Amino acid sequence: MTAALAAPSPAGGAKTRINDFSIQVATVNGSGSQTANTVLLRSIFQMGVFVSGKNLFPSNIAGLPTWFTIRASAQGYVARKASNEMLILMNPETAKEDIARADANALVIYDEPLQLDKLRADLSYIPVPFQKLVTASCPEPKLHKLVKNMIYVGVAARLLGIDMEEVKKAIAKQLKGKTKAIELNQTACVAGYDWAMENLEDQDHVKVVRDNKTQGLIIIDGNEACALGALFAGVTVVGWYPITPASSLVETFIEYAEEYRKDPKTGKSTVAIVQMEDELASAGVVLSAGWAGARSMTSTAGPGISLMSEFIGLGYYVEAPGVFFNVARTGPSTGLPTRTQQSDVELCAKASHGDTLHINLYPGTMEECFQFSYDAFDLAERFQTPIFVVTDLDLGMQNWASKPFAYPSKPYDRGKVLNQQQLAEMKDWGRYKDVDGDGIPYRSLPGTPGGKGAYTTRGSGHNAYAQYSEKPGDYLEVVDRLKRKYETAKTHVPGPVFRNQGSDKGVLAFGSSDPAVIEAQDILAAQGLKTDYLRLRALPFTAEVDAYVKEKKVVYVVEQNRDGQMANLFRETYPEHATKFKSVLHYDGHAIDAKSIVDQITAFEQK
Amino acid sequence: MTTATPSAPVPAAPTNKLGFTKQDYVGSKSTLCAGCGHDAITAQIINAAFESSIEGHRVTKYSGIGCSSKTPAYFINQGWGFNSVHGRMPSIATGASLANRTLINIGVSGDGDSMSIGMGQFVHAVRRNIPMIYIIEDNGVYGLTKGQFSATADKGSHLKTGAVNDFPPIDPCTLAIELGCGFVARSFSGNPKQLNALLKAAFAYEGTVVLDVISPCVTFNNHDASTRSYKHVKDHDFPLHDLGFIQYSEVEQVDIPAGETEIVTFPDGSKVAIKAIHEGYEPTDRFGAMKAIHESMAKGEFLTGLLYINPTQPPLPEVLNLVEEPLATLGEDLLKPSPAELDKIMHSLM
Numbered sequence: 004m005t006a007a008l009a010a011p012s013p014a015g016g017a018k019t020r021i022n023d024f025s026i027q028v029a030t031v032n033g034s035g036s037q038t039a040n041t042v043l044l045r046s047i048f049q050m051g052v053f054v055s056g057k058n059l060f061p062s063n064i065a066g067l068p069t070w071f072t073i074r075a076s077a078q079g080y081v082a083r084k085a086s087n088e089m090l091i092l093m094n095p096e097t098a099k100e101d102i103a104r105a106d107a108n109a110l111v112i113y114d115e116p117l118q119l120d121k122l123r124a125d126l127s128y129i130p131v132p133f134q135k136l137v138t139a140s141c142p143e144p145k146l147h148k149l150v151k152n153m154i155y156v157g158v159a160a161r162l163l164g165i166d167m168e169e170v171k172k173a174i175a176k177q178l179k180g181k182t183k184a185i186e187l188n189q190t191a192c193v194a195g196y197d198w199a200m201e202n203l204e205d206q207d208h209v210k211v212v213r214d215n216k217t218q219g220l221i222i223i224d225g226n227e228a229c230a231l232g233a234l235f236a237g238v239t240v241v242g243w244y245p246i247t248p249a250s251s252l253v254e255t256f257i258e259y260a261e262e263y264r265k266d267p268k269t270g271k272s273t274v275a276i277v278q279m280e281d282e283l284a285s286a287g288v289v290l291s292a293g294w295a296g297a298r299s300m301t302s303t304a305g306p307g308i309s310l311m312s313e314f315i316g317l318g319y320y321v322e323a324p325g326v327f328f329n330v331a332r333t334g335p336s337t338g339l340p341t342r343t344q345q346s347d348v349e350l351c352a353k354a355s356h357g358d359t360l361h362i363n364l365y366p367g368t369m370e371e372c373f374q375f376s377y378d379a380f381d382l383a384e385r386f387q388t389p390i391f392v393v394t395d396l397d398l399g400m401q402n403w404a405s406k407p408f409a410y411p412s413k414p415y416d417r418g419k420v421l422n423q424q425q426l427a428e429m430k431d432w433g434r435y436k437d438v439d440g441d442g443i444p445y446r447s448l449p450g451t452p453g454g455k456g457a458y459t460t461r462g463s464g465h466n467a468y469a470q471y472s473e474k475p476g477d478y479l480e481v482v483d484r485l486k487r488k489y490e491t492a493k494t495h496v497p498g499p500v501f502r503n504q505g506s507d508k509g510v511l512a513f514g515s516s517d518p519a520v521i522e523a524q525d526i527l528a529a530q531g532l533k534t535d536y537l538r539l540r541a542l543p544f545t546a547e548v549d550a551y552v553k554e555k556k557v558v559y560v561v562e563q564n565r566d567g568q569m570a571n572l573f574r575e576t577y578p579e580h581a582t583k584f585k586s587v588l589h590y591d592g593h594a595i596d597a598k599s600i601v602d603q604i605t606a607f608e609q610k
Numbered sequence: 611m612t613t614a615t616p617s618a619p620v621p622a623a624p625t626n627k628l629g630f631t632k633q634d635y636v637g638s639k640s641t642l643c644a645g646c647g648h649d650a651i652t653a654q655i656i657n658a659a660f661e662s663s664i665e666g667h668r669v670t671k672y673s674g675i676g677c678s679s680k681t682p683a684y685f686i687n688q689g690w691g692f693n694s695v696h697g698r699m700p701s702i703a704t705g706a707s708l709a710n711r712t713l714i715n716i717g718v719s720g721d722g723d724s725m726s727i728g729m730g731q732f733v734h735a736v737r738r739n740i741p742m743i744y745i746i747e748d749n750g751v752y753g754l755t756k757g758q759f760s761a762t763a764d765k766g767s768h769l770k771t772g773a774v775n776d777f778p779p780i781d782p783c784t785l786a787i788e789l790g791c792g793f794v795a796r797s798f799s800g801n802p803k804q805l806n807a808l809l810k811a812a813f814a815y816e817g818t819v820v821l822d823v824i825s826p827c828v829t830f831n832n833h834d835a836s837t838r839s840y841k842h843v844k845d846h847d848f849p850l851h852d853l854g855f856i857q858y859s860e861v862e863q864v865d866i867p868a869g870e871t872e873i874v875t876f877p878d879g880s881k882v883a884i885k886a887i888h889e890g891y892e893p894t895d896r897f898g899a900m901k902a903i904h905e906s907m908a909k910g911e912f913l914t915g916l917l918y919i920n921p922t923q924p925p926l927p928e929v930l931n932l933v934e935e936p937l938a939t940l941g942e943d944l945l946k947p948s949p950a951e952l953d954k955i956m957h958s959l960m
Contacts, residue, residue: 221959231955237945239937240708242701259955263947271933273940275708277926279701280734287701287731288708291692295670296938297709298945317695407956410949415942448938449670449690450710457667459683459691471683 017108022052022077024088024209026159029101030152031094033065038177038188039152040071044402045173046156046165047075048222051214055081055518056402057594062247062340068097075211081403082519083594088209091155092119093133102126110208112158129203131158131195140194141187150191157195162203163211167196221407225372225398226302228408229328230256232376233300234263235411238326240299241276242288244307247340248396249330252302282307286314286327290389293324294460296420296448298380300326305334305347308354315389316355317462319485322435322444324383324418327351328376328392330399333592342592343396345514346564351391352542352572358482360489362496363391363542367517369405371540372398375497377411384418386492387446395563397515397594419445423453434458434469435481442488489543496541499548504533509555510587510604513539513569515594516561522597527604534559534604539569544576552577559604561587563595627663635660637684642677647799647825648747652684654802655716655745658809659686668714670706674699674728678720678747678825689714697728700735703742704926710936711927714813715742721750721762725780729761732782736789739817741925743809746782746820747799749827783917784903786820787896792923793817794899796914799825804914811916817925824912893919 026043030036037058044056054075061067074084086106092098092113102122105111112129113119120128137151153174160170171189178184230252243253257276264274275292279285285301292299303311308329318325331347333339351363362382364375376392383390426432426447432455435444444467447456458469466477502524512520517538524536537551552558552573560570567586574581587603589595623631635656640649659669666688673679675696682691694702703717724732724746735744750763759767762782763775786794793815797805805823812819892898899918906913933940947955 219960221956223959235946235952237940237942239940239945240705242705263951264945266933266944269933272931273933273937273944275927275930275932275937277704277708277738277930279704280730283698284701284704284731284734287694287698288705291672291694291702291705292709292938293705294692295706295709295713296936297705299705299709313695314698321692407960408952410952412949415946447690448710449706450668450713450936450938452665452667454667454688457688457690459671459693461691461693462695463693 019207020088020209021212022075022210022214025072025074025084025086026089026091026209027087027101028071028073028091028155029094029097030069030071031065031096032060032063032067032069034093034152035149036069036071036093036152039156040073041402042153042170042173042177042188042192043156043159044073045176045222046160046170047073047163047211048217048220048404049169049173050165050211051217052211053077053079053081053216053404055404057083057397058401059593060341068094077214077216079216080518080522080597082522083596085596085598089159091159092117093152093155108208110162110206112155112162127206127208129158129162129206131155131198136194136198137191140191143187146187150187153188153191154195154198157192157197158199158203160192161196161199162206163209165211166213167193170196217404219407220404221369222402222404223369224251224400224402225366225369225394226252226330226400227255228369228372228405229302229366229376229392229394229399230259231408232373232411233326233380234259235373236298236377236380237415238298238300238380239274240288240292240297241274241301242279242285242292242299243276243301244279244282244285244303246282246304246307248332248343248400249302249304249307249328251400252328252330282310283314286311286318286325289325289327290314290318290323293318293383294321295450298326298384298415299324300328300380302328302330304330304332304340305350306337308347308350312350312354312356315361316357316359318389319355319359319361320357320462320481321460322387322446322485323389323460324387325389326376326379326383326392327389328394331393331395333396333590339592341396343515343594344563344590344592345393345395345516346566346568346590347393348562348564348568349571351393354389354391360486361389361391361542362386362489362492363393364496365393365513365540366398367500367514367538367540369403370408371497373408374411375540378497381413381416382492382495384420385416385495386443386488387418388488393514395515401594419443421445421447421451421456423451423455426451426455427453429455432456433467435465435467435484437467437484437487441491442484442486443491444484493543493545496543496545498545499540499551500538502536502538504528504535506533506535507554507556508532508534509551509558510534510536510561510600511539511551511558511569511573512536512561516563516589519595519597519600520561523600523604526597526601530601530605532604532608542572544573549577552580552583555583557585557607558583559585559587559607561589561595561600563589565590626660628665630660630663630666632656632660634666634688635664635686637682637687640681640684642680646677646827647749647823648678648681649684650799650802651745651747651805651823651825652681654805654809655685657802658806658813661806662810662813664714664813668712670703670713670715672699672703672706672715672717672742674719674723676720676723677827678718678745679723681718681747682716686716689716697723697726698731699723699728700731700740700744703744704735704738704740707741708927708930708932709938711741711932711934712936715740717742717744719744719746721746721748721760721782725761725782729780733785733789736786736791736818736820738926739790739792739923739929741816741818741927743812743815743819743821746822747825748782748822749825750779781903781907782820782822784900787899787903787918790923791818791820791918792920793819793916794918795819795916796822796824796912798912798914799823801914808916815921817923824914893917896920
């Protein structure tokens with residue numbers, strides 16, 4: 004018996020969207036839907052089509068609603084798109100709501116018993132008897148719940164025109180070596196595909212057509228890319244504490260360290276990884292390990308940075324190196340732990356009490372997540388200070404297509420460290436003396452033999468010789484040199500990336516906003532508004548940023564927080580240009596989309 | 611030029627096996643109150659390090675905030691000091707001890723720094739058995755902020771102002787034993803002989819040593835109503851055993867009569883001989899140690915000496931199976947995977 008079926012065709016004679024659409028899948032978390040969704044995304048990717056995925060998941064282990072959006076884009080746009088052409092509705096809890104906010108003409112695949120087809124007339128419905136199909140295809144009732152989701156992958160593959168061989172390959176890839184699971188899932192997927200073949204008419208709303216856009220690309224998330232950067236940077240001490248969305252950065256690192264960080268001669272580990280009792284202790288481990296000469300890091304999110312801030316101030320003042328990854332989430336307080344935001348900009352720029360200024364890196368792509376993580380360890384040791392690598396949940400935990408990473412062939416920069424001989428030759432050793440005029444002093448490492456170079460590191464007032472001091476002159480000498488050191492960093496941090504259309508109007512963004520800004524810039528240009536886009540990649544602001552700010556009539560600062568935190572840093576740094584900065588904001592927890600940017604800039608322009 | 615009468619030659623200061631004099635183990639001048647018990651502890655750290663021929667450049671000295679936390683500046687100038695933030699000394703010692711496992715780590719903390727704000731870090735450092743001598747200079751009072759109660763203050767004890775402590779004390783020693791610490795001792799800053807022996811034993815121990823030293827505050831907690839005054843402690847100090855410390859390179863036995871001596875062997879071959887004054891006291895018996903401490907506390911006594919020892923517990927760098935050489939100085943050749951390995955990783959992601 005054929006299922007009730009609208010012969011789905013785009014209304015109003017709209018053209019079929021080929022390799023240019025979004026699919027949203029609504030499921031319950033803990034049901035194995037993440038595997039199914041990744042397989043669907045990977046299958047489209049293997050068809051040579053540029054694709055990106057956004058997992059909108061709850062702060063919960065099992066039983067709450069979750070949505071996964073897959074966007075295919077022939078033009079290569081990978082930002083979240085707010086409208087979806089296909090919906091797959093598996094969650095009875097949210098199905099009615101999902102229908103209510105569906106875009107007109109969307110194609111809706113749903114679990115047959117939900118009986119959604121009477122709710123709206125402007126949608127095309129495809130009911131699927133998932134339970135019947137799973138019962139027939141999977142012999143183990145215990146696994147029905149998990150395998151059920153694979154059925155919709157099969158149905159969607161058939162409707163979209165995805166080659167079933169690619170789907171099978173994607174399943175094998177996703178379930179790496181788990182033979183039984185691969186077989187079960189492939190069987191379920193084929194059952195869905197075959198059922199759709201027999202029972203559904205084809206549709207021409209959305210189609211995947213084989214292309215060659217993804218040849219040689221990888222799929223990776225930012226946390227893994229950062230973990231790889233740290234691996235190649237030779238991190239030797241990791242102190243960490245679990246927190247969403249930063250945990251997988253260290254967890255992925257641990258997996259790679261198992262394979263790549265054993266001394267081949269002894270089999271012993273060349274990295275110490277300790278899960279600490281809290282973020283405070285993690286920060287202590289990072290800074291003291293850096294102080295003792297190791298390359299050290301931690302990975303956390305906003306709440307962790309709040310807790311670490313006391314230590315970060317110590318690291319700044321005593322000049323101890325360490326790399327702090329902040330995979331930002333939605334604040335304040337616990338906020339929305341599984342949603343994205345760029346709301347720790349000001350926190351990371353100035354973490355801790357007193358006058359503090361930190362070097363921050365803002366990777367915006369997977370390649371930058373890798374490269375900046377690598378560079379962060381050089382910067383930490385060169386500048387003897389905590390370095391922040393700031394990403395967010397969107398970069399850190401979502402799947403991104405990327406070019407494979409280039410080998411970081413630049414040798415490690417271990418900074419100004421004096422060895423036994425250099426210490427012996429030095430006439431006037433002072434830990435905090437500015438010998439080279441760049442604000443960066445020379446340091447010695449504990450354990451250096453020879454009887455010279457020992458000193459006491461202290462978070463209390465100290466002079467250039469690391470002696471306790473409360474004298475105003477001594478205090479100023481140190482803190483003013485720290486400011487000079489920060490100035491020196493301007494020529495060492497990555498400069499901005501430009502995408503110029505020849506305009507005196509600027510758009511400025513950083514990190515995960517990049518894909519949405521690129522798309523928005525193209526849409527605005529098509530509407531007649533050209534802009535010059537500067538993507539900021541670090542603090543402090545470099546000379547190119549200075550020039551850009553001076554030159555532009557207006558600068559739209561796009562960021563994912565409520566208060567325009569980056570715009571605030573700009574207004575503070577460039578007070579004479581303060582009125583140029585207009586905030587374009589997106590902060591509801593979802594990743595930013597192009598439309599939000601276009602709408603806000605258009606509104607400003609019409610004023 | 612006239613020939614002056616030659617003055618008697620100054621006798622050369624005695625040197626240890628490394629050729630250092632005791633003067634090579636001192637630090638800056640103490641700025642603590644005159645007569646502070648902490649200075650007596652500092653003096654014994656200097657003596658013990660000298661007598662044990664500790665290599666000064668391998669010593670690191672960690673502290674948090676408080677009077678006790680100032681003292682690392684007063685001993686072993688050849689070592690590196692790190693005066694960090696309040697209650698966070700243990701994590702500072704953890705990171706550095708992992709970065710360089712050849713360091714000899716001494717942490718000096720106080721009862722406020724360790725039993726209140728730093729309780730979490732104390733507990734977890736002990737659990738992890740990080741290689742360090744953790745000295746708590748315990749006076750039951752916040753000295754640096756001018757005399758508030760700490761968490762080790764006895765219930766019912768009085769401040770100079772007359773305020774009474776309503777809460778029971780936390781005992782660092784029973785807590786450390788509970789947490790699995792392999793070397794737990796208590797001493798009194800007024801008992802230099804015992805303190806010296808315990809410190810020398812501590813230098814030979816590989817994991818975490820918790821050494822709670824009752825150290826009366828002469829300024830804020832040395833009045834008659836205090837249970838941490840010199841007078842009170844002198845009357846209630848109850849030494850558990852005499853210690854003779856035998857370094858592995860010395861063959862002769864110290865003069866502890868056979869039958870009353872227990873020899874505990876450390877992983878490096880060093881031995882600590884313990885004379886138990888309680889009949890049948892077994893320092894390797896965790897439960898017995900707990901019982902003895904609790905019984906003495908019930909009597910209002912400070913049981914001092916080596917309370918518990920387990921010499922076979924692996925310290926953190928061993929648990930983590932780290933390479934023998936310091937992580938801090940490993941070369942890029944060992945740390946950075948090759949281009950072929952990156953290629954392999956990239957292919958697995960395609």
